[in-house]
Amino acid sequence: MKFLVLHGPNLNQLGRREPGVYGTLTMAEINQSIEQLAVELGCAVTFFQSNAEGDLIDSIHAVVDEYDGILINPAAYTHTSIAIRDALASVGLPFVEVHLSNVYRREEFRHTSLTAPLAIGQICGFGCESYLLGLRALFSHLKS
Numbered sequence: 001m002k003f004l005v006l007h008g009p010n011l012n013q014l015g016r017r018e019p020g021v022y023g024t025l026t027m028a029e030i031n032q033s034i035e036q037l038a039v040e041l042g043c044a045v046t047f048f049q050s051n052a053e054g055d056l057i058d059s060i061h062a063v064v065d066e067y068d069g070i071l072i073n074p075a076a077y078t079h080t081s082i083a084i085r086d087a088l089a090s091v092g093l094p095f096v097e098v099h100l101s102n103v104y105r106r107e108e109f110r111h112t113s114l115t116a117p118l119a120i121g122q123i124c125g126f127g128c129e130s131y132l133l134g135l136r137a138l139f140s141h142l143k144s
Contacts (some may be wrong), residue, residue, distance in 0.1 A: 001042075001068045001142055003135065005034055006056060007049035008075030011102040014100075021101050023127045030128045034071075037132050041139050045071075053081055060087040069138045070095035071131065078103070078113045085114045094141055099124035 007027060008019060015026035031047050038045045046067075048059045056077070056101070063070060072095055077084050088095060095118070102125030103110040116122045120141050123130045 001139065002044045002046070002066070003038075004063050004070045005031070005045050005047045005131070005135075005139060006059060006061065006066045006070060006072040006074070008056060008073055008077050009051040009053075011073060011075055012049050020110070021106075023100060025128050030131060031059055032130055034131050034135060037135055041135070043139055045135070053077060053083060057083055060084070063093055064091050067076070067093065068142055069093050071098060071134050071138055072096070072115070073098050073100070073131070074115055075099075078115060079109055080114070081116060085118065086116055088118055094120050094138065096120055096138045097122045098130040098134040100127050100130055101125060133143040 014030065015024055027049060034045055050056050060070065069092055074081065074084055074097065075091055078097070097113065097116050097119045113122065121137055123133045123137070126133060
């Protein structure tokens with residue numbers, strides 16, 4: 001199995017950006033943890049991060065016939081991007097939405113996800129572990 005791991009806007013600033021909210025791990029450290037779990041599970045992962053909505057959409061479109069699923073942290077686009085939601089719907093691959101922070105303990109505008117209704121599940125609030133739980137869930141979903 002092969003999965004695309006998508007990181008949305010501002011996640012390239014992890015480790016420096018609001019560590020009280022997002023923790024002190026960098027995106028590279030989170031990717032390393034995901035890669036280690038992928039090896040344990042016997043699957044492959046490819047990483048992509050962008051601050052640009054169009055680049056994220058293009059990467060979603062490119063998964064067709066190449067990947068089995070998507071692990072995505074749409075970040076702020078979670079709450080605003082109908083275009084990313086439509087891209088995920090158009091490719092028809094299973095995906096899990098993850099967030100480092102518990103979006104439901106934050107500002108009210110973060111409580112609505114445009115992408116979660118299409119996802120097989122959403123995991124939030126566990127820091128880096130959200131990604132790992134998400135990968136396990138996606139892998140298990142496709143294996144069964």
